[in-house]
Amino acid sequence: MDIQQHAREIGLGLDLFSCIQCGKCTGGCPVSMTTVLNVRSLVYGALIGDIAGPIHEEALWDCTCCFTCVERCPKDVRPAEVIIALRSLLVEEGKVPSTIGNALMGIFRQGNPLGYAREDRIAWMDGLEVKSAQEGCETLLFTCCSSAYDIRAQAATKALVRVLQAAGVDLGHLGTEETCCGNEVRRVGEMGLFEMLVEEGKPLLEEVGVARMVTTSPHCMNTFRHEYQLGMDVLHYTQALARLLEEGRLNMTGRVEKVVTYHDPCFLGKQNGIFDEPREVLKAIPGVKFVEMDRIRDRSLCCEGGGGRMWFEGTNTEGRLAFQRVQEAADTGAEILAVACPFCMAMLDDAVKVKGLSERLRVMDIAELVAMAL
Amino acid sequence: MKPRIGVYICHCGTNVAATVDVEAVTEFAATLPGVVIARHYTYMCSEPGQALIKEDARTLGLNRVVVASCSPRMHEPTFRAASHEGGVNPYQVEMANIREQCSWVHPDRHEATDKAKALVYAAVMKAAHLEPLEEREAPVTPGALVIGGGVAGLVAALDIADAGFPVHLVERSDRLGGRVAELNRTFPDLEPVAEWLPALVDQVRRHPNITVYLNSRVTDITGFVGNFEARVGPIEAGLAPAQIQVGAIVIATGYNVFDPRLKPEFGYGIYPQVVTTLELEQRLSSGDLTVNGKTPKEVVFIKCVGSRDQQLGRPYCSRVCCMISAKQAQLVRQALPDARVTVFYMDVRTFGKRGEEFYDEARRAGVRYRRGNVSEIYRRGERVVVRVEDTLLARTVEHEADLVVLAVGMEPRPEAADIAALLKLPRSADGFLLEAHPKLRPVDTAVDGVFLAGCCQGPKDIPDTVAQAKAAAASALIPLMRGVVPMEAATAVVDPELCAGCGMCVEICPYSAPALDPLWGVSRVNAVLCKGCGACAVTCPSKAIRLQHFTPDQILAQVEALVGW
Numbered sequence: 001m002d003i004q005q006h007a008r009e010i011g012l013g014l015d016l017f018s019c020i021q022c023g024k025c026t027g028g029c030p031v032s033m034t035t036v037l038n039v040r041s042l043v044y045g046a047l048i049g050d051i052a053g054p055i056h057e058e059a060l061w062d063c064t065c066c067f068t069c070v071e072r073c074p075k076d077v078r079p080a081e082v083i084i085a086l087r088s089l090l091v092e093e094g095k096v097p098s099t100i101g102n103a104l105m106g107i108f109r110q111g112n113p114l115g116y117a118r119e120d121r122i123a124w125m126d127g128l129e130v131k132s133a134q135e136g137c138e139t140l141l142f143t144c145c146s147s148a149y150d151i152r153a154q155a156a157t158k159a160l161v162r163v164l165q166a167a168g169v170d171l172g173h174l175g176t177e178e179t180c181c182g183n184e185v186r187r188v189g190e191m192g193l194f195e196m197l198v199e200e201g202k203p204l205l206e207e208v209g210v211a212r213m214v215t216t217s218p219h220c221m222n223t224f225r226h227e228y229q230l231g232m233d234v235l236h237y238t239q240a241l242a243r244l245l246e247e248g249r250l251n252m253t254g255r256v257e258k259v260v261t262y263h264d265p266c267f268l269g270k271q272n273g274i275f276d277e278p279r280e281v282l283k284a285i286p287g288v289k290f291v292e293m294d295r296i297r298d299r300s301l302c303c304e305g306g307g308g309r310m311w312f313e314g315t316n317t318e319g320r321l322a323f324q325r326v327q328e329a330a331d332t333g334a335e336i337l338a339v340a341c342p343f344c345m346a347m348l349d350d351a352v353k354v355k356g357l358s359e360r361l362r363v364m365d366i367a368e369l370v371a372m373a374l
Numbered sequence: 375m376k377p378r379i380g381v382y383i384c385h386c387g388t389n390v391a392a393t394v395d396v397e398a399v400t401e402f403a404a405t406l407p408g409v410v411i412a413r414h415y416t417y418m419c420s421e422p423g424q425a426l427i428k429e430d431a432r433t434l435g436l437n438r439v440v441v442a443s444c445s446p447r448m449h450e451p452t453f454r455a456a457s458h459e460g461g462v463n464p465y466q467v468e469m470a471n472i473r474e475q476c477s478w479v480h481p482d483r484h485e486a487t488d489k490a491k492a493l494v495y496a497a498v499m500k501a502a503h504l505e506p507l508e509e510r511e512a513p514v515t516p517g518a519l520v521i522g523g524g525v526a527g528l529v530a531a532l533d534i535a536d537a538g539f540p541v542h543l544v545e546r547s548d549r550l551g552g553r554v555a556e557l558n559r560t561f562p563d564l565e566p567v568a569e570w571l572p573a574l575v576d577q578v579r580r581h582p583n584i585t586v587y588l589n590s591r592v593t594d595i596t597g598f599v600g601n602f603e604a605r606v607g608p609i610e611a612g613l614a615p616a617q618i619q620v621g622a623i624v625i626a627t628g629y630n631v632f633d634p635r636l637k638p639e640f641g642y643g644i645y646p647q648v649v650t651t652l653e654l655e656q657r658l659s660s661g662d663l664t665v666n667g668k669t670p671k672e673v674v675f676i677k678c679v680g681s682r683d684q685q686l687g688r689p690y691c692s693r694v695c696c697m698i699s700a701k702q703a704q705l706v707r708q709a710l711p712d713a714r715v716t717v718f719y720m721d722v723r724t725f726g727k728r729g730e731e732f733y734d735e736a737r738r739a740g741v742r743y744r745r746g747n748v749s750e751i752y753r754r755g756e757r758v759v760v761r762v763e764d765t766l767l768a769r770t771v772e773h774e775a776d777l778v779v780l781a782v783g784m785e786p787r788p789e790a791a792d793i794a795a796l797l798k799l800p801r802s803a804d805g806f807l808l809e810a811h812p813k814l815r816p817v818d819t820a821v822d823g824v825f826l827a828g829c830c831q832g833p834k835d836i837p838d839t840v841a842q843a844k845a846a847a848a849s850a851l852i853p854l855m856r857g858v859v860p861m862e863a864a865t866a867v868v869d870p871e872l873c874a875g876c877g878m879c880v881e882i883c884p885y886s887a888p889a890l891d892p893l894w895g896v897s898r899v900n901a902v903l904c905k906g907c908g909a910c911a912v913t914c915p916s917k918a919i920r921l922q923h924f925t926p927d928q929i930l931a932q933v934e935a936l937v938g939w
Binding site: 021022025027028032033038040041072074076298299 | 686
């Protein structure tokens with residue numbers, strides 16, 4: 001592996017030169033205490049053109065791309081991009097963990113990382129009536145691959161559609177033409193596949209001709225907003241719900257008599273500054289007693305589902321952050337841990353079961369809670 | 375008077391002569407209309423070089439001088455003075471820059487020589503149109519205005535008052551002493567502030583030449599060096615504003631401390647364990663270091679909070695936080711001998727007299743220094759966790775603490791922006807007031823007669839603040855003691871017949887020189903304020919403003935020479 005000779009190129013390409021090696025990046029990295037991955041050392045290696053010391057190839061896949069390092073760097077360096085660049089060198093050489101390789105292959109062949117058939121992408125719609133976006137609609141609903149195929153996440157997707165339709169939103173969907181957004185593809189360093197997804201996805205989205213897209217996942221929202229240059233407003237569904245509330249279009253007549261806390265997804269909160277809307281929606285649900293955990297908003301703890309970690313266990317499976325997170329949620333006395341991202345749903349739902357907290361704590365999507373109150 | 379022009383080509387050692395054929399340029403210059411004499415010499419700025427000009431001016435009756443040499447920035451005053459001694463009006467001297475704009479940038483000798491000829495030709499053509507101008511002087515109001523009653527303002531006020539001039543000292547708050555009054559002890563000697571600050575304040579209060587205005591602010595400033603008029607308004611309504619006349623102004627408005635809520639990762643305002651260095655000063659003064667009623671066992675200092683931070687638009691080092699942390703860490707060690715004290719740092723910058731020794735003393739006193747910029751703080755039981763990478767160990771640690779002190783940086787006060795707007799003072803990109811030159815005019819501003827002292831110009835410690843305050847006072851005393859100020863002769867003049875009174879010149883002028891005459895409705899330029907920049911002249915839609923020494927016929931003669939080359 002000749003990463004060594006590329007080190008200096010990475011340093012030059014990413015303009016790392018204002019780095020003062022202060023360690024704010026690694027200090028805030030949620031996985032830095034459980035893996036040998038040290039992003040500050042990688043930046044240093046790239047700067048001095050000697051990355052052999054700090055690099056540990058398998059640990060490169062531990063990064064969740066939560067971008068805490070990017071958000072906190074006082075010198076405007078983007079440390080995580082070094083990891084992505086190094087990953088892309090590994091991808092070029094085919095040195096990818098097999099589970100990530102399978103996910104990429106699934107996206108290439110079927111448009112989703114789970115490798116399910118493209119025709120089944122709309123199986124979740126069973127029992128619902130969702131318009132085809134191609135026939136014209138006010139708002140395009142973009143479902144994350146997880147939201148479309150994962151059984152637990154499908155429930156949240158259905159709930160969201162019911163809520164949006166109850167609020168009178170003219171909703172459309174791309175149907176089986178909908179394809180993975182590629183947010184994680186770029187972050188695992190598969191630049192070629194990502195470019196292909198953008199080239200094919202962008203005209204598809206634009207031809208629909210809607211002014212607004214609502215995504216189920218913060219990950220899709222993130223890449224559509226920052227990496228597609230689309231001529232439309234891209235909203236996370238919690239933003240759409242907050243707007244509907246404000247406009248008085250979302251009427252909740254039922255009650256959810258529960259103590260609820262909320263976990264900020266990294267791609268929604270830290271990376272896109274959307275902290276308030278999910279909380280506004282939860283607080284508006286009649287009966288909900290909203291409580292906060294200690295580590296919230298800018299200090300929220302990553303669930304470890306991003307950056308390809310949905311498809312890769314990581315080098316340390318014992319020190320999972322999701323375990324800490326569900327314990328923290330349970331300690332608040334909350335009965336429900338509300339999430340706003342299908343990856344957070346999967347990671348935290350799993351952790352609740354592993355930690356034996358199922359009796360006390362349930363992980364639910366915000367859309368599901370709103371649907372319960374309709 | 376028919377132009378009789380002397381042209382002097384400078385070799386500047388080899389700076390010009392190595393690239394430009396100075397003899398050829400001299401021969402060419404001698405052929406130009408109005409030129410009586412053309413010479414070249416090794417260094418025109420030297421004594422013998424200047425003597426050549428003086429001598430020729432006298433013996434040949436020159437009335438114009440053209441020097442082809444360097445940029446006018448350095449030596450225009452030299453050649454103006456030499457010509458003046460020879461009987462030539464200093465404003466009938468023109469320079470052609472054949473060094474920076476020619477020999478230094480063109481390697482080809484032939485091309486450089488050709489360009490030098492063109493520049494000399496243009497200068498000669500312009501020189502023929504130059505008119506004599508008179509330099510005048512304006513009287514100075516004896517007295518100074520000092521804005522800000524912190525240490526900088528106090529020291530500046532005392533020095534000016536001790537020199538025998540009345541000083542008006544304006545302070546926003548209800549007391550003198552500024553930020554320093556909030557401190558417990560100072561570095562590097564751990565001297566209690568109470569031992570020297572009250573005496574300084576007392577000296578100011580008792581000084582017969584100083585009038586103190588508390589709870590007051592400067593609401594308006596008009597005029598110019600030697601003759602400023604300021605309105606001092608009380609902050610509380612009901613009291614009458616004061617109108618004061620002064621010859622010079624010292625701005626000493628100080629700084630604000632950074633609000634650490636802008637760094638949400640530290641949980642300031644959420645956790646009672648997390649305080650700022652300024653808050654710790656007050657706790658050290660009161661002697662109460664307890665948190666939630668308990669004596670801390672683990673104390674952590676975090677440096678560079680709100681400094682060296684590009685994301686927050688505060689890229690600068692606040693220069694005092696390393697020493698403040700070293701000081702407070704020592705004081706905490708003294709007050710809580712059983713507590714472990716750890717300073718997390720990016721770099722230690724304890725520069726200055728006794729700075730490094732002070733840092734040594736802190737470590738010898740048992741303060742532990744660990745290299746790493748703290749990334750996050752969160753709760754764990756009754757304590758907080760400081761999450762940081764020890765970069766020297768390359769290991770991320772969770773350091774539990776009972777008390778966390780954020781070494782908050784300095785930032786410009788919003789009031790300084792108001793003063794800057796009143797006086798049209800430029801500020802640097804970081805928002806602090808900008809000095810006229812970073813090395814040679816560190817306390818001067820772009821506005822003559824207005825000087826800076828202390829942290830309004832940038833972060834600094836008390837010794838540097840006092841040094842700058844004394845420098846500002848000394849500079850303010852220059853016009854006050856001379857009693858007169860020179861007026862720029864190359865100023866703009868308005869032709870009242872052509873002026874339509876639109877006021878565009880008033881708007882564009884960075885020095886507030888033009889004003890609309892309330893009676894006639896036409897613009898008039900105050901010659902004392904005018905710097906001769908020409909912005910008004912080119913803005914005037916009626917072409918009513920003429921900039922002396924840069925008149926259209928002078929500029930056009932120069933341009934035509936170059937265009938026809």
